Amino acid sequence: MTALTDTALPSWKAALTMIINPGLVLKKSLNNISCLFCIGISSLAFALFFLQTGLDLFRTGQADILFITTMTVTGAVYGFAGVASTALLTWVLTKPFGNPLSVKSTVSAFGLSYCSTLIYVVIGLFFSVFLNWKTSVAFGITGVIWAIGPIISTVKSMTRDSLAASIIIATICSGLMLFGWSLLGNL
C-alpha cells in the first residue's frame, strides 16, 4: 500500500484516480502530469457536453449542423478557458489560507476534476448517437455534478483543510461552471 501511494501515477491513471481518491493525486502526482493534458480533459468533456446539447436541439428541429458545430467549439473553449479561469479565481481566493499549490497545479487539479464528467458525456454520446436519447441533462449535468467532489477536495487542500472556506469557495466555483452552461445555452 505504501509503495503504491509513494509512486507518482501515470497521467491516465491519475485522471481516473481523481474521481475516487482526489487527495492521493493532489499529494503525489499533480506535478508529474502535463497541465495541458489536464485542461484537455475538461475541454473535451465540455465539448462533448455542449455537442449533446446541440444534438438534443437538433432532434427537435431547433438547431442545424452549424449550431451544433458552434456549440461544440464553444464547449471546448468553455472547458478550457472557463475551467482555467475558475481555477485562477480559486487560487486567488485561497491565497490568504496559505494555498500550497502553484497556479499550474491548481489548473491541472481543476482540469482533472472533470474526468468524471468526461466519462459521463462519452457514455451519453453513445446513447445520443445510437439510441437517439436526449442526453445533455441526463448525462452532461450529471457529469458536471460529479465533478464537484474532486473540486471540493482540491479546494479543501488549497485552504489547508479550512472547512467553511472550502465549502464556500467550492460552491462558488461549481456554481459558476454549472450556471455558465445554462447561460451559454440560452445565448
Add this chain to the structure above:
Amino acid sequence: MMEQQESINAKKQLNRICFAIFGLVTFGYMGKDFNIPGAIAGAVLGYIFGIFTFGIMMGIVKSSNGTLKQQYGKGFAANAVSRGMLFMIPYAVLCLSAAFFLHWTAAILFVSAALMSSAASIGAELSRLGKTRLANMLLPSLTAFLLSGLWMIAVTPVGSLLGTLEKLIVR
C-alpha cells in the same frame, strides 16, 4: 469538550438542512408547478432522512474503527462524520439554485453525488486521525451508495402517498 459538542451539533443541523433542501426540491417539484404542501412535507421527510443517514454513517464508522475509538474516545466518529457530511452543502445550495433559477429539478442527481462525496470526505477525515485504511474509504462509500439507492426507490411511492394525502385533506 462542551464547545466541541456544540460544533458537532451545529454541523449535524446543517447536514439535516441539506437533506431537507433535497426533500423540498424533490417533492415540491413533483408536478407541473411548485407544490407548497409537497415541498414542506418533502423538507420534513428529508430532515428525517438526514437524521437516519447520520446515524447509519456513525454506526458504520464506529463499528469499523475500534483502534481510533480507543485512541480518541467515543466522539471521534461524530466529529469525522459531521465534518465529512458538511460537504453536502455545495450540492444542496446548487440543487436549490438550479431548481429555482433554472427549473432543473433532478434532485436525485445531487443527492447521490452529495452522499458519495461526503462518504469520501468521511474517509479522508478518518485518514487524518490514523493510518489510511481501505475499509474507511470503502464502507462509507458503500453505505452512501445504498442510501442514495434507498432515496431513489422511495421517491415515487412517497410522492404518490403525499399526493393522495393532499387530495384527502383538500376534500
